[in-house]
Each structure stands twice: as C-alpha cells, then as structure tokens.
Amino acid sequence: MAEYPSLTSAVEPLALGEPIVAAAWLGDTPVLALADGSIRLGEAHDARSQQAHPDAAILVAASDGRRLMTGGDDGRVVATDANGEMETLADEKGKWIDAVATQDGAVAWSAGRNVRARPARGETKSLDIPSTCRGLAFFPKGYRLAVAHYNGATLWFPNAGKPELLNWSGSHLDATVSPDGRFLITSMQENTLHGWRITDAKNMRMAGYPAKTRSLSWSNDGKWLATSGADACIIWPFSGKDGPMGQSPRECGVRANVPVTRVAFHPAALVVAIGFDDGLVMISRITDASELLVRRPAEEPENARISALAWDATGARLLFGAESGDAGLLTLPKP
Numbered sequence: 001m002a003e004y005p006s007l008t009s010a011v012e013p014l015a016l017g018e019p020i021v022a023a024a025w026l027g028d029t030p031v032l033a034l035a036d037g038s039i040r041l042g043e044a045h046d047a048r049s050q051q052a053h054p055d056a057a058i059l060v061a062a063s064d065g066r067r068l069m070t071g072g073d074d075g076r077v078v079a080t081d082a083n084g085e086m087e088t089l090a091d092e093k094g095k096w097i098d099a100v101a102t103q104d105g106a107v108a109w110s111a112g113r114n115v116r117a118r119p120a121r122g123e124t125k126s127l128d129i130p131s132t133c134r135g136l137a138f139f140p141k142g143y144r145l146a147v148a149h150y151n152g153a154t155l156w157f158p159n160a161g162k163p164e165l166l167n168w169s170g171s172h173l174d175a176t177v178s179p180d181g182r183f184l185i186t187s188m189q190e191n192t193l194h195g196w197r198i199t200d201a202k203n204m205r206m207a208g209y210p211a212k213t214r215s216l217s218w219s220n221d222g223k224w225l226a227t228s229g230a231d232a233c234i235i236w237p238f239s240g241k242d243g244p245m246g247q248s249p250r251e252c253g254v255r256a257n258v259p260v261t262r263v264a265f266h267p268a269a270l271v272v273a274i275g276f277d278d279g280l281v282m283i284s285r286i287t288d289a290s291e292l293l294v295r296r297p298a299e300e301p302e303n304a305r306i307s308a309l310a311w312d313a314t315g316a317r318l319l320f321g322a323e324s325g326d327a328g329l330l331t332l333p334k335p
Helices: none
Strands: 011-015 020-026 029-034 038-041 048-051 058-063 067-072 076-081 086-091 099-103 106-111 114-118 125-128 135-138 145-156 164-177 183-188 193-197 202-206 216-218 224-227 233-237 250-252 260-265 271-276 281-285 290-295 306-311 317-322 326-331
Touching: 020 058, 020 067, 020 317, 029 058, 029 067, 029 306, 029 317, 058 099, 067 099, 067 106, 076 106, 086 106, 086 114, 106 135, 114 145, 125 145, 135 183, 145 183, 164 193, 164 216, 216 260, 224 260, 233 271, 260 306, 271 306, 271 317, 281 317, 290 317, 290 326
Parallel strands: 020 306, 099 135, 135 164
Antiparallel strands: 011 326, 020 029, 029 038, 038 048, 058 067, 067 076, 076 086, 099 106, 106 114, 114 125, 135 145, 145 164, 164 183, 183 193, 193 202, 216 224, 224 233, 233 250, 260 271, 271 281, 281 290, 306 317, 317 326
C-alpha cells in the first residue's frame, strides 16, 4: 500500500472479538455496538463494556449524538448514554427490531409491519405498513418520518395527518433524507437507489451498482450523497432542483474488485471516510480525489469488511469497526 500517504500511525487499534454493528460518538465518547448485545464505551485506556441486550444480538443501531439506540433480536429497543446508563424504550415481545432511527431525542423503530415513533416528550404512536420496514429516517426539521418498505416508502407525521405513500415497485431497504429535507433516497434489493423529490413526489433512479448499497452519507452542506455498493465510493450531486438527474456521479477510493462497504462524510469538509470489504479504511477529498490511508487491508480476509464508520462532531477523530471484531480510532494530526 505504499502508493497511499498514510495516517496509520495515528490510529489506536482495538480488538473486541465480536462483529461490530455500529459506531457512534456520544459527545466526546466513542461508542461501538457489538453483535453479541454489548456496548463498548470509551477509548482503550478507559474502555468499559456493558450488556444492552443480554443473551441477544444487536441488529440495528442509530445515534443522535446524545444516546445510542439499539434494536435487538430480543425485541427490545435500548438507549445508552455516554455514562453507560441504559433505558429500555420498547419491548416488542421477541419480535426482531428491523430498523431504528433517532433525532433530537425522538426515536422510531420497526418490528415486522409495524412502525412506532416516540417524541422526546410525549406519547408513542404506531403505524401499520404494507410490508416489513427495513429503513427509517427522520426529516431534519419537524417530527416527520420516512419509512421504507416493499413497493415504495411512506411519509408519516406521527402526531397528525394521513400517511403519504410514495410508490415505486421493488423492495426498498435503507432510507435517508437530505439535510435540507428536499429529497428522500432509498436503497433497493435490485442494486439501485431510488429517490423522490418531496415537493412533488418526482421519481429519480440511480443505477449501475454491482452490489447492494447499504451505506449512505450526506455531506454537511447537503449537496453530495456518498454511497457504498461499488468498487469505489460513488458520490451523487444534489445541488440542483432535480438532484442527480442528468448528472454524473463522482468516484473516490477506486480499488479494482474490492467493494466499498461503509461511507461517512466529514461533518465540516468535503472529505469522506471509506471502508472496504477487505478491511482497508481511507479518507478521500472529493474535490480532487486525493487519498490518505487509515488502515491497511486485514491479513485474514474472512469477515474483514468494514461495518461501521463514525466521525466525531468536530471531525478531528474517526472511529471504525469491522465484522472481524477489529476496530480503530484515528486522531487526525493537528495542522
């Protein structure tokens, strides 16, 4: 890997022994959710591990920067704060939690064909949908939720109004809403992305992926959407009124025959962190595609794929994790 300028010496390695489901920052505290149901908080010198889902697996996770919400195959949704304090928010009596989302203290989760949403203060509301929900996303403003499911997505104000159905044939998986609230994008079973312009439900299709796109990340200005699912990080432009329609995406981190598995935009700069199927992690500046190596490929390729990436709020540190249980914390050198 001599062709890449390297930041590997600035990485604190971590070996956790269990597949890593998600990474997040709760203030200045790095947090990793593990498949064995545990939450690992803190850096190596002060690390502590607590069991959020005893005798169960964590399936999904989401963070609003204050708490990490995890959903397990025990049917429970659990909130964990930076001090390790845990609160059970829901118990679906053994039904698997398929998706979870959170924003400003509000939380939403799905179990089968039922979606529930709970504001930071207030009553939990429920919505039955046409099929199992795999993707949830809050809109950036207001208490509004996007729900991905078979043959489209549903827009839902839990406290008022009739849900609005956005139709498009096929199985819709993950969901994300642009930071300005203008676009909803879903990943699909058919190795494509689909989108809608919220104002008029205009459809948009982003195709050509060799694999499923399971990681989506917006730039801080909302003008770019980074995606996994190809042998490079594919970045779609969203600055125009029609989003990416009629425009070509950019590519960063091109590596022949090595799929990108996770992406995470820097919170302030046009820089994206990219994780690969072989365990390599890099950061790339999208304006000129310059690259810096963060982690070399794993020596053992089995289960090496990067499964979690998260920048802290300042963009000074990057947390990453792999299905092998290996993780690392990059601290960027000060200029």
